[in-house]
Amino acid sequence: MTDMKITATKVESVTAEVLVLPLLAGEKDADATPVGLPKLSSAVSAVRASGAKGATTRLPAVNGLKAQSVLLVGLGSSDLADVTDEHIREAFGSAARALTGVKSAAIAFPGGSDDQVVAAAEGFALGSYNYIEHKTAESAKKSTPVESFEVVTVSKPSTELSARLDRAMTVAEHVHAxxxxxxxxxxxxxxxxxxxxxxxxxxxxxxxxxxxxxxxxxxxxxxxxxxxxxxxxxxxxxxxxxxxxxxxxxxxxxxxxxxxxxxxxxxxxxxxxxxxxxxxxxxxxxxxxxxxxxxxxxxxxxxxxxxxxxxxxxxxxxxxxxxxxxxxxxxxxxxxxxxxxxxxxxxxxxxxxxxxxxxxxxxxxxxxxxxxxxxxxxxxxxxxxxxxxxxxxxxxxxxxxxxxxxxxxxxxxxxxxxxxxxxxxxxxxxxxxxxxxxxxxxxxxxxxxxxxxxxxxxxxxxxxxxxxxxxxxxxxxxxxxxxxxxxx
CATH class of the missing domain: 3.40.630.10 (Zn peptidases)
Structure with a gap:
């Protein structure tokens, strides 16, 4: 089971191997929009990253970010108000499935509500799974799920949010079982x-x-x-x-x-x-x-x-x-x-x-x-x-x-x-x-x-x-x- 911890810090300070961030779809022909981190906009535009639900785009970290790379995952909507918790779970689950072979990841939902943060964490935990029990070590390397991830919050999470995140991990543990x-x-x-x-x-x-x-x-x-x-x-x-x-x-x-x-x-x-x-x-x-x-x-x-x-x-x-x-x-x-x-x-x-x-x-x-x-x-x-x-x-x-x-x-x-x-x-x-x-x-x-x-x-x-x-x-x-x- 993938380990989780909660880190209260700026997104820019995250040192994980991969930083996972949500991406809103662009309206009509407009570019997709990274949630809460406008400094990624030019990179998103350059590679024409898709904001479709579950679509993933891996980018090298831009100046100002300490993470080794960034994984953008589409939410399937141009308006955050229209994104359901289940859409968020599915999107961050897709992100987790795309990160096999990665040791550490951090997920962030800048400006998101507690509900959205919990949904993102639960989806990522649920998606961090592969059954590799009967594969050789060499074969398993290609499909090993993320070993650990951190949930990044801007400030120290409330006791309620921490409890909800712990519950999400317990549920994911038993779904995996x-x-x-x-x-x-x-x-x-x-x-x-x-x-x-x-x-x-x-x-x-x-x-x-x-x-x-x-x-x-x-x-x-x-x-x-x-x-x-x-x-x-x-x-x-x-x-x-x-x-x-x-x-x-x-x-x-x-x-x-x-x-x-x-x-x-x-x-x-x-x-x-x-x-x-x-x-x-x-x-x-x-x-x-x-x-x-x-x-x-x-x-x-x-x-x-x-x-x-x-x-x-x-x-x-x-x-x-x-x-x-x-x-x-x-x-x-x-x-x-x-x-x-x-x-x-x-x-x-x-x-x-x-x-x-x-x-x-x-x-x-x-x-x-x-x-x-x-x-x-x-x-x-x-x-x-x-x-x-x-x-x-x-x-x-x-x-x-x-x-x-x-x-x-x-x-x-x-x-x-x-x-x-x-x-x-x-x-x-x-x-x-x-x-x-x-x-x-x-x-x-x-x-x-x-x-x-x-x-x-x-x-x-x-x-x-x-x-x-x-x-x-x-x-x-x-x-x-x-x-x-x-x-x-």
Whole structure:
């Protein structure tokens, strides 16, 4: 994780390897304008630097600056009043991604508000990431993120600003940790290994841990999780995380889908892009680090997390289309497609989460390819009971993460009626994302509940803004915003 410090000094006095400054777009054919540092105007004009959002221009330091070089990053607007915090996060995230191999950087937002300074720091921290764990030292040099950066303020920052910057770094640290888990190869991250990682991380921050292995799952009637995992030699796990501060007055339970690799099982996926199914545990990774972040920030709210972990393989003992399994709550489900496995493990975990009687129940999962078809690759879906759905959607806007609310049409429920069981695990093809949510609703015990389908956003092959290639960590900031709101 990139280190951060706060320095109260003039921009001209910064001695970092690279000084990062914002650039406003020029109106019509006018040159772009460096924010708060007019002495750079002639250099900006000479190289025709672009002020488009996220566009970067590297310049040697001009007279009067002590930094070795300057990186100008476009804000995408000619008026600072029109620039949103998310635009700033994305711009400074792009700057961080452009500075691989750089040891030290300084970011400044001359004349900017506290909100803008925090957004710049958060975006830069989020963008300072690359997964280089399995690269040789020589190869890693080319993609090593910035080692450290300083946030430059004109005067000594207030206690509130310092606290907000510290929070931004804590959040970025855990987003990076989600990305690390998603990017870990599936031969190294399987259910038991994931459970061990979760337990060690939880104990460091005083979060309680309970792990159910395959014997306890079988004895406890977790037919959904066991059915999905029965084709793999690496057996499933259910991890329960418990954070209960002394003064907590409210309780949120979160369930995360943790399919550590998804072949589709007997209903085998096409080979193309199957390697991306290493990311099918992004929901569990997000759930784990949402709980850990809440504990690290000492939020006054009880949070329980459930990680439903399994590997979906087409082995000799694998679940078959046509099988009937009995779920944790006694309901029977006819498996029509073994590639609709996420909802099966999630349903069992939701039963346990609902039994806690939380004030709010949330689940997060890379659940359906249909969500990608509906919303593209940068917007996730949010569904659930109306108030809970809207609460999550509002939080996502504040956090700067793209979600869109989807409905639960009444007619979809009957498409899930099983021929020989209570339910089938898929409905008709139209509205596949919605019917998956309707299926999960059967296991929520009527509680206020929000379902996040992050299949479009949990993993990307195309980096943008502060989002790097591979695991994205998208949705952690939204769920954290909900926890902070709920704890007030």
């Amino acid at each position: 989600v990305r690390d888990l998603v990017n870990t190869p599936p031969n190294l991250l399987f259910p038991e290994a994931f459970a061990d990682i979760a337990a060690k991380a939880a104990k460091k921050v005083g979060v309680g841990v309970e792990i159910l292995d395959e014997k306890k799952l079988l004895a406890g009637g977790y037919g959904g999780i066991m059915g999905v995992g029965q084709g793999s030699t690496r057996k499933p796990r259910l991890v329960k995380l418990t954070y209960v501060p002394k003064k907590a007055t409210r309780h949120v339970s979160i369930v995360g889908k943790g399919i550590t690799f998804d072949t589709g099982g007997i209903s085998l996926k096409p080979g193309a892009s199957m390697d991306e199914m290493t990311s099918d545990m992004a929901g569990a990774a997000t759930t784990l680090h949402t709980v850990l972040t809440a504990a690290k920030l000492e939020l006054p709210i009880a949070v329980t997390g459930f990680l439903a972990l399994a590997e979906n393989m087409p082995g000799g003992g694998a679940q078959r289309p046509g099988d009937v399994v009995t779920m944790r709550n006694g309901m029977t489900v006819e498996v029509l497609n073994t590639d609709a496995e996420g909802r099966m493990v999630m349903a069992d975990a939701l039963v346990d989460a609902a039994a806690e009687k939380p004030d709010l129940l949330i689940d997060v999962a890379t659940l359906t390819g249909a969500a990608v078809v509906a919303l593209g690759s940068r917007t996730a879906a949010v569904m659930g009971t109306e108030d809970a759905r809207d609460e999550l959607w509002a939080a996502s806007k504040r956090a700067g993460e793209a979600f869109w609310p989807l409905p639960f049409p009444e007619e979809l429920r009957e498409t899930l009626n099983g021929r020989v069981a209570d339910l089938s695990n898929i409905g008709e093809r139209p509205g596949g994302t919605l019917s998956a949510g309707v299926f999960l609703q059967e296991f929520t015990d009527g509680l206020p509940w929000a379902h996040l389908d992050i299949a479009p956003t949990g993993f990307t092959q195309k980096p943008y803004g502060y989002t790097t290639r591979g695991g994205t960590g998208q949705s952690l900031r939204t769920m954290l915003a909900v926890l902070e709101d709920t704890s007030r």
